[in-house]
Amino acid sequence: MSDTPAKDPIALATLVSSRVCHDLISPIGAVGNGLELLQSLIPPSPELALLAESADTASAKLRFFRVAFGAAGEEVLDARGLAQGLSGMYAGGRINVEWEATALRRREARLMFLMVLCAESALPLGGTVHVEVDEGAIRLYAEGRRTRFEPGPWAHLCQGEPFAECSSAQVHFLLLRAFAAEETLTPTLSEGEGGFAIVLSGLM
Numbered sequence: 001m002s003d004t005p006a007k008d009p010i011a012l013a014t015l016v017s018s019r020v021c022h023d024l025i026s027p028i029g030a031v032g033n034g035l036e037l038l039q040s041l042i043p044p045s046p047e048l049a050l051l052a053e054s055a056d057t058a059s060a061k062l063r064f065f066r067v068a069f070g071a072a073g074e075e076v077l078d079a080r081g082l083a084q085g086l087s088g089m090y091a092g093g094r095i096n097v098e099w100e101a102t103a104l105r106r107r108e109a110r111l112m113f114l115m116v117l118c119a120e121s122a123l124p125l126g127g128t129v130h131v132e133v134d135e136g137a138i139r140l141y142a143e144g145r146r147t148r149f150e151p152g153p154w155a156h157l158c159q160g161e162p163f164a165e166c167s168s169a170q171v172h173f174l175l176l177r178a179f180a181a182e183e184t185l186t187p188t189l190s191e192g193e194g195g196f197a198i199v200l201s202g203l204m
Helices: 009-041 046-069 079-090 106-121 151-159 168-182
Strands: 095-099 127-134 137-144 188-192 195-201
Touching (some): 009 168, 046 079, 106 168, 151 188
Antiparallel strands (some): 188 195
């Protein structure tokens, strides 16, 4: 970005997100380690299993959000960590994400994670999201029993229409549009029977 973070609200927001996620990952990880120790010392119980599962979910979501909403550059993120972030974010939920994991630059991974969040918003009853990243393009294909495209966020994402009434549940649309614009890219949406595709091509 050309402006300093102090002048650019989106850049500032990414730094805040990075800081919050970074500071929370370690203590939540410590909670998970403590629960593992407890499980080795006392008899198993549904309550303890639920606590351990919740700690794992919280840790995975923080790692996902750190990539999706945090500051990004040319740093390369390993395939295993990215795959864990995706699988942990959606483990046991209504969205199934399929992706042949590979190492990506952080800015590429950020775009991909935001595209998955946008696809999730359009699948109110859940579904399957398949992602391909190759040759400077990120392609996402989604299928579900029902799709729903709210006019405001999708018009902003694909046509750049003003979207002043954005809620916290829709912020990924604003960020994906902004970060794609930094790469001089525009997300495209195409709908088909039972599904849709979101494509970003021309990424250098």
